[in-house]
Amino acid sequence: MSPQRVALSGWGRWPQVQAELTEARGVDSIRELLREGAISVRGAGRSYGDSSLGQRMLDMTHTRRMRSFDAQTGIAVVDAGVTIEDLLRLFAPRGWLPAVTPGTRFVTVGGALASDVHGKNHHGAGSFSDHVPWFELMLADGEVVRVSREERPELFHATAGGMGLTGVILAVALELMPARSSDILQRSLKLEDIDATVAAIEANASWTYSAAWIDCQARGRRLGRSLLLLGEHASEGSQATAVNARAPVAIPLTPPAGTLAKPVVSAFNAIYHGRQRGPERTSRIPYTSFFHPLDAIANWNVLYGRRGFLQYQFVTPTEAGADPLRRALELISGAPVAAPLAVLKAFGEANVNLLSFPLRGYTLAVDLPASPAAFELCERLDRLVLGCGGRIYLSKDARMKPETFRACYPRWSEFEEIRARHGAAGRLTTLQSRRLGLA
Amino acid sequence: MRRITVIGAGSTIAEACMRGWCSEQPTHFVLVGRSEENLRALAADLLVRGTEGTSVTVHTGGFEDCDAVSATVTGALAHGTPDIAMVAFGSLPDQAAAGLLPSALAEALTVNGVWPALCAQMLFNAQRDAGGGRLVLLGSVAGDRGRRSNYAYGAAKSLLATFAAGLQHASAGTGVSVSLVKPGPTDTPMTRDAGTRGRLASPDEVARTMLAGVAKGQPVIYAPARWRAIMAIIRALPRPLFDRLDI
Numbered sequence: 001m002s003p004q005r006v007a008l009s010g011w012g013r014w015p016q017v018q019a020e021l022t023e024a025r026g027v028d029s030i031r032e033l034l035r036e037g038a039i040s041v042r043g044a045g046r047s048y049g050d051s052s053l054g055q056r057m058l059d060m061t062h063t064r065r066m067r068s069f070d071a072q073t074g075i076a077v078v079d080a081g082v083t084i085e086d087l088l089r090l091f092a093p094r095g096w097l098p099a100v101t102p103g104t105r106f107v108t109v110g111g112a113l114a115s116d117v118h119g120k121n122h123h124g125a126g127s128f129s130d131h132v133p134w135f136e137l138m139l140a141d142g143e144v145v146r147v148s149r150e151e152r153p154e155l156f157h158a159t160a161g162g163m164g165l166t167g168v169i170l171a172v173a174l175e176l177m178p179a180r181s182s183d184i185l186q187r188s189l190k191l192e193d194i195d196a197t198v199a200a201i202e203a204n205a206s207w208t209y210s211a212a213w214i215d216c217q218a219r220g221r222r223l224g225r226s227l228l229l230l231g232e233h234a235s236e237g238s239q240a241t242a243v244n245a246r247a248p249v250a251i252p253l254t255p256p257a258g259t260l261a262k263p264v265v266s267a268f269n270a271i272y273h274g275r276q277r278g279p280e281r282t283s284r285i286p287y288t289s290f291f292h293p294l295d296a297i298a299n300w301n302v303l304y305g306r307r308g309f310l311q312y313q314f315v316t317p318t319e320a321g322a323d324p325l326r327r328a329l330e331l332i333s334g335a336p337v338a339a340p341l342a343v344l345k346a347f348g349e350a351n352v353n354l355l356s357f358p359l360r361g362y363t364l365a366v367d368l369p370a371s372p373a374a375f376e377l378c379e380r381l382d383r384l385v386l387g388c389g390g391r392i393y394l395s396k397d398a399r400m401k402p403e404t405f406r407a408c409y410p411r412w413s414e415f416e417e418i419r420a421r422h423g424a425a426g427r428l429t430t431l432q433s434r435r436l437g438l439a
Numbered sequence: 440m441r442r443i444t445v446i447g448a449g450s451t452i453a454e455a456c457m458r459g460w461c462s463e464q465p466t467h468f469v470l471v472g473r474s475e476e477n478l479r480a481l482a483a484d485l486l487v488r489g490t491e492g493t494s495v496t497v498h499t500g501g502f503e504d505c506d507a508v509s510a511t512v513t514g515a516l517a518h519g520t521p522d523i524a525m526v527a528f529g530s531l532p533d534q535a536a537a538g539l540l541p542s543a544l545a546e547a548l549t550v551n552g553v554w555p556a557l558c559a560q561m562l563f564n565a566q567r568d569a570g571g572g573r574l575v576l577l578g579s580v581a582g583d584r585g586r587r588s589n590y591a592y593g594a595a596k597s598l599l600a601t602f603a604a605g606l607q608h609a610s611a612g613t614g615v616s617v618s619l620v621k622p623g624p625t626d627t628p629m630t631r632d633a634g635t636r637g638r639l640a641s642p643d644e645v646a647r648t649m650l651a652g653v654a655k656g657q658p659v660i661y662a663p664a665r666w667r668a669i670m671a672i673i674r675a676l677p678r679p680l681f682d683r684l685d686i
Binding site for chain 1: 481484631
């Protein structure tokens with residue numbers, strides 16, 4: 001279990017650090033590492049920025065055994081390094097699916113809990129942690145505790161969404177969802193501008209799954225033109241096709257940073273938008289094509305070149321309406337930045353976790369190649385988001401200032417008190433936690 | 440119900456094989472190894488993953504000398520003669536240390552060659568007496584040609600290769616089939632500790648090839664299969680050329 005010196009980054013490939021990485025092999029090895037000094041816990045490294053990075057890192061990806069499954073209740077208890085893909089491969093053929101899946105199936109459940117990720121069904125099903133009855137956590141002093149809303153509520157609500165800063169998540173209990181088929185009936189609506197998009201999202205709120213793909217390059221009257229993708233579980237059909245049999249293809253080299261230059265992006269957007277002729281189309285597609293379309297390419301993140309990229313995701317409250325979205329899209333489309341992809345979705349009610357991202361409103365996520373212009377754009381977007389009571393997603397963040405963080409997450413001080421009480425302050429840290437001014 | 444006994448069940452490759460076997464048909468696994476905690480966690484994993492009817496027995500034992508190894512295997516066989524028996528333990532030694540320290544060299548040769556051969560013989564005898572079974576030994580491509588970077592490990596694995604060939608000869612007409620598996624470099628804790636770089640095969644990929652080969656009773660299984668061709672070339676390389684290669 002010797003540590004290795006490696007260069008690591010989050011999924012956005014910016015920033016990169018030289019770190020000492022130690023693979024977790026049983027609780028004793030983790031305990032020993034914790035005893036020797038501060039650590040940063042990393043799962044699959046699918047958060048975009050610096051949430052998983054640090055000087056001394058604990059690699060949880062090889063801790064991936066199943067612990068138990070109760071076919072009566074649908075509760076699976078699994079090691080923290082088990083991925084959504086592992087769950088789909090094992091449980092989808094038995095008629096059980098994860099209740100919440102993010103946009104990639106390659107995340108670990110430990111990371112999903114720490115980020116309290118959401119999926120296309122947040123408006124109905126809530127976040128990942130809302131389907132976690134309990135989990136096992138190693139505290140900074142090495143003690144292993146079972147954490148639930150009843151047994152250790154403060155640790156539960158600090159750890160779910162707490163970015164791995166309260167302890168080491170060792171195992172997670174998950175309430176899976178029964179499903180007669182893993183196929184999805186998809187309805188896609190072509191919408192001409194941001195008002196039509198928001199109106200359609202609201203009008204179709206009864207659909208289980210909903211997210212809109214927004215053309216960030218469209219301006220003026222077409223600002224916010226989109227494809228709204230709605231989905232329902234098929235009531236019959238295949239349960240075996242939740243995961244593509246085909247392995248994802250890998251891009252063998254890092255293309256130059258200009259690959260996604262603005263004209264290319266505009267053309268790409270126009271093709272995508274033009275593919276659907278009519279205003280509406282219905283189809284039946286496999287689970288993973290609906291939820292994880294980008295997973296077909298193992299390393300799509302290299303498309304942004306050596307400098308990497310930022311993903312910026314914010315949410316603004318429902319009361320603010322579509323106006324902040326319009327202003328954000330104006331800023332994005334007007335900036336000298338090639339922003340190819342933006343996803344818009346409506347969130348349901350927030351949960352009571354201290355640092356969980358979702359709150360009732362609209363969330364927009366956009367990829368920006370890492371450049372000075374992109375950082376400047378993010379600063380402007382920060383001001384817009386804070387101005388209307390919104391917040392920025394920590395799992396995507398690599399550059400937020402401490403004051404922005406505190407304004408986004410006013411319960412940060414409670415979070416810090418709980419960390420201090422359980423000895424996590426200064427012991428479980430990341431580049432992000434230090435940048436945000438946490439202890 | 441099918442019975443599968445794995446000596447050295449904590450091995451990553453063995454675990455990947457069991458993940459494959461447990462979904463094929465109801466199987467009773469006997470997991471043999473040193474760490475009870477690790478074997479219990481593995482047992483739970485197989486019970487969740489396995490088809491209905493999967494069951495698991497954990498059997499801990501020592502591997503420090505001839506008596507301990509033989510007691511461990513005898514204990515494992517007390518749970519019944521396996522339809523499939525696998526010998527999977529080993530450890531990748533530091534060649535530099537093995538080159539300097541006689542004790543390190545002796546350990547590298549014993550742990551990877553002598554003890555597995557001993558286990559293999561005992562399991563073979565039991566299967567022969569029971570009238571059949573499949574015996575799987577974990578060799579390595581490192582046993583195909585001695586290389587300066589790991590010849591202590593390689594020599595032990597080639598011991599096992601010759602031993603397997605002898606058992607195959609002895610198995611004629613007994614109903615027992617003996618397979619020697621030679622995995623290429625695989626992504627396991629063993630290779631990660633040795634700081635091995637480059638693109639390694641995943642244990643699941645290696646296991647898929649192994650399971651197919653074992654089911655057919657193939658005598659020598661390279662996993663992934665491309666290593667058969669690679670090693671044929673490496674064995675055939677003329678000495679002057681081979682000496683210049685840093686492999």
